[in-house]
Amino acid sequence: MTPLMGVNLAIGGMVLFVGSAIGSFLNVCIHRIPLDQSIVWPSSYCPSCQAPIRASDNIPILSYLRLRGRCRACQASISIRYPIVEGLTGLAAVGCYLWLGLTVEAVSLFLLFLLLLPATVIDLDHRIIPNELTYAGLIVGVGLSVVRPGLAWTQSLAGALTGGMILLGIRQLGQVAFKQESMGLGDVKLMVMIGAFVGWKAAIISIFLACLLGTLFSIPILVREARGGQRGTHQIPFGPFLSGGGLLAAVLLKTPWFPWPG
Ligand SMILES: [Zn+2]
Structure with missing residues (x-):
């Protein structure tokens, strides 16, 4: 050696x-x-x-x-x-x-992980995502963007806004379609925070990946429920999938070969 x-x-x-x-x-x-x-x-x-x-x-x-x-x-x-x-x-x-x-970029990615892991575990345990995590995370995410070479602060704010708006839209759609709250505001705030770390393009990718992961995970449960003749008894928290999607998008953001548009 x-x-x-x-x-x-x-x-x-x-x-x-x-x-x-x-x-x-x-x-x-x-x-x-x-x-x-x-x-x-x-x-x-x-x-x-x-x-x-x-x-x-x-x-x-x-x-x-x-x-x-x-x-x-x-x-x-x-x-x-x-x-x-x-x-x-x-x-x-x-x-x-x-x-x-x-580097600052390494610290940013690690900090995002430090916020998403407890958000995931707490959501699985209690079906809540505490404001302490998402508010603090939003401030850290926007604050870091001032010194980050990989993400301008305008990008960070645009990411927070885009993430929040899209999830609010999905939440509204869910309320109309299922006549009940299908997604909590905690999920919306979590996505605002993720957007602040990754910018608006990767925020969209995060949501897409979260939906994809959520669907893949839900299919076996829905099939089992359909066989058992029951429907919609399982409430699956969305926070863990948003976290997974957000982390994947943050990694892709640092991956040179990923075809980011414009
Ligand atoms: Zn003891």
Whole structure:
């Protein structure tokens, strides 16, 4: 191994560790934001027995493995979701770093991931997308565009506006067609935020990809329901698909071969 490879490996390892530590903080956000609890105080505790978690038991992924997924104090099992969120966030950090280097664009993409992952998990759990995430995300997205080489601030604002308008339109159509609320305002705000990170063209691509992903995912459920003679009993949240579409579009935005018009 050459010294340069050693340095690169060390930096990569550090990015992975910092990324998964941020993922550990995301777990706190996912648990506490829907409960309207502070995300900074108190420090991590076991949701079952409320015992504070020692710093040495709070190492991303490794602590979960060492404790075999159980709380040290009460032995309650800890959801596998915790290390998964930590691992995904660590990998996202490394991915952004290896692909885009230590750049504003890499930071923007990673920040978008940091907003979309909790939005997805909270929407799956509670069927809400907290304003804390989407409002903060909108401010971060527009603010970053002032210093981003890849997206002008006018583009960012146009993206937020386009994303929001299209989803409001879809929401209105859904209300007319199904005579009930088919999409929450949380989804609209999420798309406003995504638009601020990707601009108006990629906002349209995001919505298209979200609809595509949502349809592919819904077909087996609808088929099963049709066979069982029931209809429309499953409410499928749209936030996770918007998040997936938004992240894919943000990646495509940085992909040179993708045929972006004009
Ligand atoms: Zn416990």
